Amino acid sequence: MTAPLNPPPPPHEQPPHGGWPPSPAGQAYGALATHDVRYGQDGPGMKTEVREAAVIAVVVALSGLLLGAVWAWLAPRVPLVGDVVDGNWVVYLKDSEGEQAVGVDGTFTLLAVAFGVVSALVVFLLRRRGGVPLVVGLAVGGLLASLLAWRLGIWLGPTDDVIAHAKDVGQGATFSAPLKLSARGALLAWPLAGLLVHLGLTAAFGPRDPEPDQQVAYGAPPA
Numbered sequence: 001m002t003a004p005l006n007p008p009p010p011p012h013e014q015p016p017h018g019g020w021p022p023s024p025a026g027q028a029y030g031a032l033a034t035h036d037v038r039y040g041q042d043g044p045g046m047k048t049e050v051r052e053a054a055v056i057a058v059v060v061a062l063s064g065l066l067l068g069a070v071w072a073w074l075a076p077r078v079p080l081v082g083d084v085v086d087g088n089w090v091v092y093l094k095d096s097e098g099e100q101a102v103g104v105d106g107t108f109t110l111l112a113v114a115f116g117v118v119s120a121l122v123v124f125l126l127r128r129r130g131g132v133p134l135v136v137g138l139a140v141g142g143l144l145a146s147l148l149a150w151r152l153g154i155w156l157g158p159t160d161d162v163i164a165h166a167k168d169v170g171q172g173a174t175f176s177a178p179l180k181l182s183a184r185g186a187l188l189a190w191p192l193a194g195l196l197v198h199l200g201l202t203a204a205f206g207p208r209d210p211e212p213d214q215q216v217a218y219g220a221p222p223a
Helices: 027-040 046-062 064-074 100-126 132-156 162-169 184-205
Strands: 079-085 088-093 174-176
Touching: 046 064, 046 100, 046 132, 064 100, 064 132, 079 162, 088 162, 100 132, 100 184, 132 184, 162 174
Parallel strands: none
Antiparallel strands: 079 088, 079 174
16 A cells, blocks of 8 residues: 555644634734724823813803803892881882792793703814713803802892992882892702703714724634
8 A cells, every 4th residue: 555645734734623724823812902002092182181171161161251141131120128217227128929039049040051051062062072071171160150150140230238229219219139049059050951961962972982893803704
């Protein structure tokens, strides 16, 4: 008997059972490593995000000036009356059952919610990718804007020296009380509205992270 012309290859050179040649060392996880590095490079970096969040917080806070002016203009007036009792001036509500004071708080709250929605929409359109620093900047800016609007509205409204105002208008004359925000929780209307709207817009219309290709990541052969 003669030996076969083509002897079988050594065991270490035989192809695997699936018929596919073995992948080079590191190839199976090379694609995965490249994918992870790419994800690590997404976004502008933490320093840039913090800087952008600070700018957004300042711009949103300054927009509280507009809220304060609009509140002082639209808020209902609480009527007061001055009188002289035993030689001393006293001031009392003209309509003790009126709801003007509640309307002052309600006007501020509704305006703050509207401003919060608009600010969140503008920030989302400018920076769709979102991010924790951006959301924090929006919330902090909304709170500062509410505080600024509150103080500015009081300053633009009727004077808080009601006795002097009563003397100026005369005994028995009606004049407006100074603006007063009784419900301090209204100061949170802007930041909460902005936060919820921005998170909702980001969840619904924000960019999605690409799904990793499992076949490429693990070196599986294409179908």
